[in-house]
Amino acid sequence: MSKKLKIAIAGNPNSGKTTIFNNLTGARQHVGNYPGVTVEKIEGYSKYAGYHLTIVDLPGIYSLTAHSLDELVARNYILDEKPDVVIDIVDTSNLERNLYLSTQLMELGVKMVIALNMWDIAKNLGLEIDHERLSQLLGVPCVPTIATKKEGMDELLQKVIALHEGKIFYHPTPINYGREIEEGISKIEEILKLEEPLLKRYPSRWLAVKLLEKDEDIYEKVKKTSSGERILQTAEKSIEHLKGIFGEEPEAVIPDKRYGFISGACSTVITRSYELRHTLSDKIDRIFLNRVLGLPIFFFLMWIMFKAIFRLSEPFTQGIENLMTWIGKLVGSFFPEGSIIKSLIVDGIIGGVGSVLTFVPVIFLLFFFIAILEDSGYLARAAFLMDRIMNRIGLHGRSFIPLLLGFGCNVPAIMATRVIDDRKSRLITILVNPFMSCGARLPVYTLFVGTFFSPRQAGNILFSLYLLGILVAMGMSYLFRRLMFKGESAPFVMELPPYRLPTLKGVLIHMWERGVVYLKKAGTIIFAGCMLIWFLSHFPPMPEEGNSKIQLEKSYAGKIGKFITPVFKPLGFGEWKTSIALIAGFIAKELVVGTLGTLYGKEETSLREMLKNDVYPDGSKVWSPLSSYSFLIFILLYIPCIATIAVIYRETQSLTWPLFTAFYTTALAWITSFLFYQTGKFLLSFIDNLGF
Amino acid sequence: MVPLSLLPPGKEAVIIEIRGGMGWRRRLMELGLMEGMKIKVIQRLFPGPVVIAVGNARVVLGFGMAQRIMVREV
Known part of the structure; x- marks a missing residue:
């Protein structure tokens, strides 16, 4: 039997992690999610020097705090799964920054090898780096690599295996945090000895440092242990003591010490004469991020995207609709006419599944295009371009992407607000997200717009609804910032990835990840909802069989409907x-x-005809262009679907915000529709009276 | 010494001082921005965000942030 070796790849975003992963693993890969969270986990397999390698590509991260989900996932993977070796990919052209993560990985007590990637780019910038000296200073083997040219891959794996077999002396240099902090660390380490099981999972020095840094995740974990109270007391005492000495939380001092260690190491190994060169990406950005052209190009791309989504999805949607009708007829033919079982299966189950499936094409296509924008690097640019506009409404560029995703489905869109690093901005982005008209609202629009407006007007009417949603979102965001979440939004900082050609595989993975959230929700909540509606509209059963209209009016649904109609x-x-x-x-x-x-x-004539001809008891028509548009405004703005409310609850961890959202959106919808309809009615009668 | 927000595209500078709370200084450090680092302005939407080069990386800074980073042109 051959030997097994588990390797995890860690590193900053854009450090060439994925390229190295692909170089090392070849074609056999497995994509999934980490247990319990929707963060992508890619596993690849390979053979080298008699070993079966399992290689895991961890999420790209800058640090190992508990502040972000990606960081938590990466660090828990290393601590819980205990890979044999971690390869830390470092962008050599930006060594100081990348080593910040390396120093934290070193403290986790795993064996690791540092790949000094983009070695050629660093050279071109004029950086001369003594990698052997760096290996000695860090106590961690460092290997120069150029992932794009597949250089250094062999050396990297050789080092990994030598390290695993104990053929290299491995002793990562502990960072010296200075006398005062070191004393605190020893005190906490001393008391941590009370908790044997905890020390089996985590290195004690690392635990002590994390407690001093007030790491939430570790705090919770320690709290749960039997001596948790005592340990936390000791940690808090140390923190107070250190605060007295430094005048700052140790939380702030510790990263400074890490950087001190890093700049010390770097100044001895780097000889610089360095020059910042323009790259191809910068040249493209001269046009795409241009102050005059940038925004028009962006809006043009958005326009093309939405046009393409609706064009491309149409045949699929139509096909699914036809298929479901056909299945319904086929299955229905096995049951006696007018029986309740037939109705349950055909109208309830098949109709329910159908109504879920018809939106899959629109939503998946939207996520497909967003994935292309994201993987090519353009989506981050959109955040840059939109920053100034977002500032006017009290947000910044980062909030833009979650809002854009809202056009597909508000559920993954609200989950995407996790990238926003300050709580107030994040809450505002969540609260206004439902006004981004999601894909599921589109069919309602098309039904009514197609019925009550001419084909020539239809496009503009549809567009006006989307625009209205955006304007309401902007207005509400402005008000929230002014009234409820006062104060400046947190500064806007983010890395801009270089432009890349997206791969089909990557795009499909991203599309699937977000789409599946919709499918899951559709598979359960929506289907259950369909069944409930079917039940309410068929019970209690009426004796006059076959007369569906009377059945409906007398059913529970009819009663509820009539009750709230006023x-x-x-x-x-x-x-x-x-x-x-x-x-x-x-x-x-x-x-x-x-x-x-x-x-x-549905049976006699099409739904459109039925809508057109429906009359009130007094004989007047139910629907007019005016009332149908008022209805669509209401559909756009009123309470978001139950899945959105649920995700707001999950993301805010409080009942206040979902309830608040449900209430304020519905109130806003009622007021807006009321103003629109009454004004419209007044204007129309005014024009009539003029005698036109 | 001038705020980074005032540098036009194409200019290179060294970071002299980062003004602001510890939390934000740390965020900037994570992105490789600290005192003594050489940077270059790639693109800006004055008065708005800027794109700067730090090593091989490109970092976007909001206007407010760029105003708090003091640099010396080289």
Whole structure:
């Protein structure tokens, strides 16, 4: 049997991590998520010098704090899974910064090899680096590599194996945090000896440093142990003591000491005469980030993207719709006409699944294009370009991407707000996200716009709804910043990746990751919602079989609908079927169309005809262009779907924000629709009176 | 010594001082921005964010941040 070796690859974003991973593993890879979190985990396999290698590509990170999910995932992987060797990929042209992560990895007590990647670029910039001296100073083997040219890969693996077999003397240099902090560390290490099991999992010096840094994750873990209270007391005493000495939290002093260690090491190994050169990416950015051209190019790209999404998704959506109708007819033919079982299966189950499936194309296509933008490096540029506009509404560039994702599905969009590093900005971004009109609302728009407006107007009407959503989001964001979350937004800092040609595989992975969130929600909540609506509209069963209209009116759904209808009367759609559809829309927006379909009954004529001809008891028409647009405004703005509310709860860890969102969006929707409809009605009657 | 926000694209400079709280200084350090580092302005949307080169990396800084980084032109 051949020997096994587990290697983890760590490093900063854009350090060439993925390229090295691909060089080392070849084609056989497995993509999944880390247990419990949706952070991508890629595993690759290979053979080298009689070893079966399993290589894991950890998320790209700058540090190992507990502040970000990626960092926590990477560090827990190393601590829990205990890979045999960690390869730390370092961008040599930016050595100080990259070594910051390396020093923290060194403290985790794993065996590691540092790959001094982009060696050629560092040389071109005029940096001469003595890598052997660096290896001695850090006590960690360092190997120069050029991932893009596959140089240094052999040397890297040789070092990994030599290290694993104990053929290299391995002794990472401990960072000296200075007398006072070191005393604190020893005190905490002393008391940590009480907790044997904890020390089996974590190196004691690392635990002590993390406690001094007030690392939340470690605090929680220590708290749970039997001597947790005592350990935390000792740590807090040390922190207080150090605060007295430094006038600052040790949390602030410790990173300074790390950097001190790094700059000491770097100044001895680097000879610089260094020159910052323009790269190809910079040349492209001269156009894409140009102060005059940048924004128009961006809006043009967005316009193309949305155009393409709706064009490309149409045949798929149509195909799925036809397929579901066909299946419904086929399955229905096995059951007697008018039976409740047939209705359950055809209208309930098949109709429910169908209403879920028809939105898959739009949502997946949107995530496909976003993934292309993201992987090519352009999405980060969009954040740069939008920063000034976002500033006006009290946010900064980083909030832009979650808002853009909202056009697909608000659920992954709200999850994406995790990249925003200050809480106030993040909350505002979450609260206004539902106004980014998601893909599930589109079918409701197309149904009504297609029915009550000419094909020539349709495009503009549709666009106006999206625009209205954006404007409301901007206005509310401005108000939230002014009224509820006062104070400046946190400074905007982020790394700009170089432009890259996206790979199909990478794009598909990213699309799948976000799309699956939608599918999961669709598979459960939406389907359950469909069944509930079916039940409410078919029970209690009426004796007059076959007369679906009477059945509906007398059903639970009809009763509920009629009860709340007066609320919608002043908005122009005081009709019980619409009221039920709106309730269904709380479960999932796409259900609005499906519910209207069920309630109007699809069989005789098309839903569009039914809508056009529907009348109130007094004989007047239910729908007009005015009332249908008022209805669409309401659909755009009112309570987001239950999955969105649930994700707001999960991301904010409080009941306040989901409830607040549910309430304020609905109130805003009612007011906006009311103002629109009443003004419209007044203007129309005014024009009529003029005698046109 | 001038704030980074005032440097036009193409200019190179050395960071002299970073003004602001520890949390933000640390964020900047993680991105390789600290006293003594040489940087170059690549692009800016004055008064708005700037893109600077630090080693081989490109970093975006909001206007507020760029105003708090004091640099000396080289």
